[in-house]
Amino acid sequence: MSPGVRMAGWRERWRSTRRAVVRGTAIALAAMLLASGAVTAPAAVPAASAAGSLPGWLSTRGSTIVTATGTPYTIKAVAWFGQAAKLATLRPILTPVTTPKPTSSPKPTSSPKPTSSPKPTSSPKPTSSPRATSSPKPTSSSSPRPTPSPTKSSAPQAVRVEWIPQSAWGQGYVVELSLTATGSVTAWTVSFDAPGTTAVTNAWGMACATSGTRVTCTGAGYRAALSPGQSVRVGLQAAATRAPSSPKLTVTAS
Structure with missing residues (x-):
């Protein structure tokens, strides 16, 4: 397949995809406008269209939105850009979030009670002073007797x-x-x-x-x-x- 043929196929698929996205967006917009009361359908609108199921394409004619069959829808007001209209329109698809409840403040703990001061112990009683023992009496020492001096040997060394x-x-x-x-x-x-x-x-x-x-x-x-x-x-x-x-x-x- 030549590059030109492939390019033409890609363009056709892109156009089909874009038309489908625009069509789905228009149907969703019309359903949101009908649900919010921003637009009203005339009495000649079929019941299926009043319910929000609009077959075919939607288009505009001046200030009127018409279906593919030409049924007109008059725009009463466009207020869905406001905060109230947006919330009213998106409320059916929004998941409500529960507001967290504030937790209870922690209770202060009781202050610790001071412990009783220790009682002082009684001072030890001093023991009785030791009695002095009687001094030993010196024994009478006898005067040392001089040892006799060794006598020199008269014999010569051999x-x-x-x-x-x-x-x-x-x-x-x-x-x-x-x-x-x-x-x-x-x-x-x-x-x-x-x-x-x-x-x-x-x-x-x-x-x-x-x-x-x-x-x-x-x-x-x-x-x-x-x-x-x-x-x-x-x-x-x-x-x-x-x-x-x-x-x-x-x-x-x-």
């Missing part, structure tokens, strides 16, 4: 000593001594007989001297004082024609 030969040759020998303290020692001396020894040429950890065939050595330096259980090793080199094999060692300590 030091164990061991003879340890190192080497020997025809003109001398080297020997070391190992000393172990059994108590606290601040000084010690070791002496022994060494026949054939003429001089002590060298010594470490002690100072040695000869007198005849006897050699006496005293601890020197940090090896002079010994703590309990401490061991030190000292030695000497002597000029001699022969070396003593296992001389008797005499030890004194303080």
Whole structure:
């Protein structure tokens, strides 16, 4: 179908719709005018028309509204634009609205009653003051007796000593001594007989001297004082024609 044909069909449908709307509006307007008394129909109007059923089209002729058959209707007055006429005309189709009744004002609540003030409690009675106890009598204290002072031991602290030969040759020998303290020692001396020894040429950890065939050595330096259980090793080199094999060692300590 061409656009022109479709457009013509739309125009025809629009005209039909518009005519139907205008016709319905005119019939409704005529019925409202008849119901409100704004217009009156002549005596020749059929009963169906006086009841408001008007067949055919309505049109105007001067100040007269006529039906499609030419029956005239004279307009007495047009007052339906006023508030009273509009309400009278629209009253049959309006739904009455009930006016809301005002609600009752709320009753004021009763004021709260004040509570009774608390009664003061009775003050506690003071307890009886404690009685002072009798002061304890001091006991006779005996004067402390002085403890006897410990006596100093006359016996010297012991030091164990061991003879340890190192080497020997025809003109001398080297020997070391190992000393172990059994108590606290601040000084010690070791002496022994060494026949054939003429001089002590060298010594470490002690100072040695000869007198005849006897050699006496005293601890020197940090090896002079010994703590309990401490061991030190000292030695000497002597000029001699022969070396003593296992001389008797005499030890004194303080």
